[in-house]
Amino acid sequence: MDTLTSPAFHGRGYVQNGQGIAADFIARQFARMGLKPVKDDYFQPFAFNVNSFPDSIGVRIDGTVLQPGVDYLVHPASGRAEGRYDLVHLTPADLFSSERKAMTMGVVTGKAACLHWPATSNADSLKRFAALEQELMHYGPVVKVNAGKLTWSVSQEAEPFPLVEVSANMISDSSAVIDLHVRNRMLARNPARNVLGMVKGKGKGWVIVSAHYDHLGRMGPDALFPGANDNASGVAMLLSLAEWFTTHKPKQNILFVAFAGEEAGLVGSEWCAVDRPIDLAKVKLMVNLDILGTGDDGVMVVNATAQPKHYDRLVALNTKGGFVKEVRSRGPACNSDHCPFVQRGVPALFLYTLGGAAHYHDVLDTGASLSLTEFADIHALLRAFIGTIK
16 A cells, blocks of 8 residues: 555556556566466557646735645546636626626636635535536636635546646735746547456456555646555455455455546446456456545445345454444445446445545645555455355
């Protein structure tokens, strides 16, 4: 995990080939352990578009220099902006009627729209805010005041102008100007690779064990997103399990898959589910591992209600072995790489840990922030569970 989150891996993203460095590292681990490639080598190549930010980004508000990743983030679909812009402060009242919105768009052209949205968790309101933000990014730079946590992501598209999300303590409704230096680079047909290795078992069926290795990378050279919990921890678990099963023969064949492109929208797992390195009809179960860096409060199992027999056996093994505090159950959710396989009829469970550090998609998701409290116990539970799947 420390290796995967080191600066040399560039956040396993799209700046300085972080994703490629990580893929090569994982393939070397598979070879060292003795996993067999499914085809000629360990890689399953594909490509997709992604917006990136390789150059330094600069933001100043009324002369105060803001720190990237701490005081602000640029929206992952941001375009370019260079220079000083007057701030036009807007509230929903300025945009929610068609007449006012038309006038507002005229006012903000050539300036920077500064959005003061009310705090809400209402899905419809959030969707409406997001649509307005995207529309405004066609007229000029957009500044969004964030009173909560700064959380970054990945986009396969780019708008003409940037949106800069600024911590509330760095801006007010009296702020007058913003200086921007934002340059994006759209990577068309960005090359990526899933990494696959297999262990032959006693039977003819298959178990898939998966974890995505990609993360957000860098927002310019100064903001690194290490992605320790999400998902270097899951890759570390996958590699640990792979090493175990190379010397402890399982009942079924096991395909270990480290997916690329998860943060861009499950791109790698979708590709794998279509390209089908093995016969999906022979898969007994897929076990997807994502966010496994803590475990103080146990583990959550997504899709458990759709796979009650597998879930009940996992709970029984935990009860007998006393591995983790609790094995909780959730219904189906398309929130990680199991989803494209479930949509094609493959039985799957997705596990993540509960409790402890809550850093997610930010610059603070480092190895030092993780307790790894139950890593060894979860490893023991999973190897008992996976190794005996009939």
